[in-house]
Amino acid sequence: MRSIYFLILLLSAVSCKKYLNVTPENVGTLEYAFRNRNEAENYLFTCYSTLQFFGNVAMNAGFTGSAEIIYPNNLSEHPVFEGGFNMIRGTQNVISPSLNYWDGENGGVPLYVAIRRCNIFLDNIDLPVDLSVAEKKRWIAEAKFMKAYYHFYLARMYGAIPVIRKNLPVNASTEEVRVKREPVDSVFNYIVQLLDEAIPDLPPSIENQVKELGRVTSIAAMSVKAEVLATQASPLFNGNPDYAGFKDKDGRALFPAGYDAQKWQRAADACKAAILASEEQGLHLYTFIVPANISKLSDSLKQLLTIQNAVTEKWDVNPELIWALNPTFGYQSCCIPRMTSKSVANVTSAASNFAVPESVTELFYTRNGVPINEDKTWDYAGRYGLRSGDPANKYYIREGYETIKAHFNREPRFYASIGFDGGIWFGNGVLDQDNALSVQAKGNTSFAGPKDLIRINITGNWPKKLVHYQTVFDDGLQEVAYHLPMIRLSGLYLLYAEALNEVNGPTAEVFQYIDRVRQRAGLQGIQDAWSNYSRSPGKPSTKDGLRQIIHQERRIELCFEAQSGWDLRRWKELQGVLSNPLQGWSIYETSSANYYRLQTQLVPSYGIREYLWPVKDIDLTINPNLIQSLYW
Structure with a gap:
């Protein structure tokens, strides 16, 4: 049986590289793969398998591209994939893009293959006769969540992407398989649609933790929806003048021409819904409980x-953990x-x-x-x-x-x-x-x-x-x-505060959610801290000033958690962060006077074009309906 699944994956990979979404000709094999509940569950876990690659932070641009970590590029041994770390050195290119999640090369995994698997699952899940109605609904919801998340990952990287709603039949015409990029708002709206369809049929928590930890819950899906909508509302995708001229070959604009404030309201509503659902399930900010083997702790x-x-x-x-992956x-x-x-x-x-x-x-x-x-x-x-x-x-x-x-x-x-x-x-x-x-x-x-x-x-x-x-x-x-968290409750609190501030500016509710995180970190609330200690005491009283505070708060709270790189991209702030040399101390010196001299370790090379990934040049030759990412 294992060879059957390898055959499916092999045919999927070959087709996807060329056309993204052609259904393989192994119909009999698929019928066999869905002949009963157990086989269908195995295929569901195949859909989950790609998700687990995101647990490897060396292949996650949210981690490697944030400049929170410098990885040396002059090693004689290479135990860690370095391509993602090296992107801030200006190594990204159109011949062999690093972290290529479009094709699944150079540190990436083929997300369009993963999306096709989800579509195959959804097309065939009615075949097993021994699958209960409740399980079928849950599994369909899980597949829709994964399909949404894979599209979201691609959208964060490439912006306007082809959306694969259904797999095409094997007799599809050449023109049908030459898919096109869709406008970013259409992409994000479709992702949200999938999540809305999935959420009602997902469990709010995992009851059988021994067997099922790592499977998605409704709270995780609601939190991802909040992140999707916050990304759509953010400056990179919401009225970004840098992409005003980005059109496909038919002249269709791929980025919205103007800013839409209502997108932040949708994000705020989604954040609040996810927070309430989380707290209803008993989630709260973590506090360390001193174990018996520590006799004294200040x-x-x-x-x-x-x-x-x-x-x-x-x-x-x-x-505090809303979602993590198995690795x-x-x-x-x-x-x-x-x-x-x-x-x-x-x-x-x-x-x-x-x-x-x-x-x-x-x-x-x-x-x-x-x-x-x-x-x-x-x-x-x-x-x-x-x-x-x-x-x-x-x-x-x-x-x-x-x-x-x-x-x-x-x-x-x-x-x-x-x-x-x-x-x-x-x-x-x-x-x-x-x-x-x-x-x-x-x-x-x-x-x-x-x-x-x-x-x-x-x-x-x-x-x-x-x-x-x-x-x-x-x-x-x-x-x-x-398990490194994908989403923590503290991050969701700060995302809600960010969205609320964009909608209404400084309000009591905005400060409430920021201050929950700060209080757990042993700090005064925003207003008291700035009033008592800052040289800019009025900073929290304006939308722009509070935005700066919230952005820094998220970067601090979620530092090293593979989040800041994505945040800095959607805020269009990564270019500013990478405008200065990255420095450290004179590590070979033994005296304090000599050690504490700043040494430049890396001079980043990062421009507007790096906000979005390039599509591999050969893909544009294979599919002339595709266009390259702007500035590449």
Whole structure:
């Protein structure tokens, strides 16, 4: 039987590369594949299989294209796919596009093949006679959700795309199979239509968690709908003047000519519906519960573990998790520094080379909950001056360790998210808060040589948030696995606040949902923080000012979660983020005075055209009805 499924996939892949949507000629095989409930369920899981690829963050532009992580491009070994990371270096091209989800090449998977599988499932699900009505309705809803999500993924990347509503018959004419791009509003509206059809027949939660965790729920579908509508309403797709002249060969405009404020209202309504449905099911923001094996834990460290574990907690007990995928996060070894003598000696156990540029560390607020360049009580100009850890900061910075002032008096999410020189790292096998390990980033001299570049962090900062606190790197790496969230409740709260602000400007409800997230992070509310500490106290009182605050809040709260890259694209802010060199510290130096000198590690190359992916040139030759993405 397995060979039958491979035959289906092989024929699908060959056809899709050429025409996207021709039904294979194996009708008998399909009848066999849907001959009973069990076989139909296997085919449903085949539809799910493509979804699992999105769990690999190295192949997700929301992660690699955000500039939150720098990955070195001069390695002698290549254990991680580097194409997505390299796109901000200007490597994208039309001959062999990186993260090509259109064709399924160069770090991408063929999403049009996945869409065709969903269509095949929907066309044949009436065949099994032993399938109950309730199961059939749920499975149809799941297939529609996946079909919607695959279209959404393509739309975020390519904008106007061909929409594959039904698979064409094998006797379709040449002109019929030469599909065309559809206007972005038609694409988004069709995605929403599919989700609306799916939501009523999906379960609100997974009852059989042993067998079914990872399958989609109505809450997940409602949350994805909110993201779809927020994307459609955002500047990249809503009245974007850069694409005003983007038309197909028939002269049809593929992007809307003008801005439509009503799109934000639709997004706000969808966010609110998803929030209410989530809370009705008992979802709420996560708080760390101290386990029995930790005898003593300060409020400061509990706060940090609350922030970290909102991401890394087991998915069956995380009350904040709306949706995650089956694969566990596979890159903890890239995110953890060497903090013990055995880990320094054992260079093969962990790469440690997901490097956070200093610009990302400076994104996080001061302890007063405002940006570091706005806080009138914080020495922004002198932030690179030296200072030693003291008893007042002992749960954040090693006592007596010389570091820089920028590492002091920061918000809890900074200490929970970033591993920096001198920073405390609670966990890694040491659960005694008074003897916690710390990061020693100065002087990477023990890793000299080109092959060892694979195991050097080139900025001196690690994405601590992506490492479970119980994961241990000592004489080897013992990971505590977790599922990186696709959607968390805190992100949904901030998305709702964003949409509400775009509709009505600053209102009490906007502040309420931002402040829920800030309160969990140990911060004052927006209005109090800006009134008391900011050099721009009136910033939250205007729509434009509050928009800047909400955007920064989302970038902080969801940092390293494969979200910021997509947000920055839809906001049309990625070009600004990548307009400056990405820098880190002088990692080979051993003295503080020499180590804390900024070194440029990467000069991004990013223009307007990079907001959308190019279609592979050969595809335009095969299908002359297609047009290339604008500016490519």
